[in-house]
Amino acid sequence: MLLKPNIKLDRITDITPLILERYNIDSLILDVDNTMSTHHGNVLTDGLLDWLNLMKENGINIIVLSNSKERRVKPFSERIDLPYISLGLKPLPFGYFRAIKKMSAKRKNTAIIGDQIFTDVLGGNTVGVKTILLTPILPESGLSFKIRRRLEKVVFKLYKIKKTEV
Numbered sequence: 068m069l070l071k072p073n074i075k076l077d078r079i080t081d082i083t084p085l086i087l088e089r090y091n092i093d094s095l096i097l098d099v100d101n102t103m104s105t106h107h108g109n110v111l112t113d114g115l116l117d118w119l120n121l122m123k124e125n126g127i128n129i130i131v132l133s134n135s136k137e138r139r140v141k142p143f144s145e146r147i148d149l150p151y152i153s154l155g156l157k158p159l160p161f162g163y164f165r166a167i168k169k170m171s172a173k174r175k176n177t178a179i180i181g182d183q184i185f186t187d188v189l190g191g192n193t194v195g196v197k198t199i200l201l202t203p204i205l206p207e208s209g210l211s212f213k214i215r216r217r218l219e220k221v222v223f224k225l226y227k228i229k230k231t232e233v
């Protein structure tokens with residue numbers, strides 16, 4: 068079930084310290100596009116800074132792992148004061164391993180948070196971290212995304228992916 072997330076929620080701010088505790092998660096790998104802002108957008112999703120502070124106050128390690136280029140990921144991550152890895156090549160495992168190492172975390176206590184089944188979730192499950200799938204903030208334009216999102220809908224049905232009770 069490499070395509071099925073452990074947790075499905077709508078927004079990043081729906082993730083609470085209590086949920087993380089329930090799943091024994093103390094370290095988070097964060098996606099950028101459509102997770103913390105719209106696709107290639109620069110507006111932070113509502114409540115993001117407060118949420119990041121809440122996580123830090125609860126001792127949660129955080130790192131950004133994005134497939135986007137340095138020129139997108141660096142300024143974004145610096146703005147929210149987080150370490151980052153750009154050109155992450157998700158769903159390949161290398162970026163995840165680098166992220167886990169940088170946080171000195173353990174795979175079983177780490178979760179990837181992202182909006183895409185075929186990159187964020189697939190890679191996370193392959194590597195053996197927990198996977199938290201969010202609803203994309205806004206639908207992307209472009210054919211490749213339309214195809215991907217349609218295939219995701221098939222996976223949702225096939226694996227009966229439903230919102231996690233909190």
Ligand SMILES: [Mg+2]
Nearest residue numbers: 098100101182
């Ligand atoms: Mg994304």
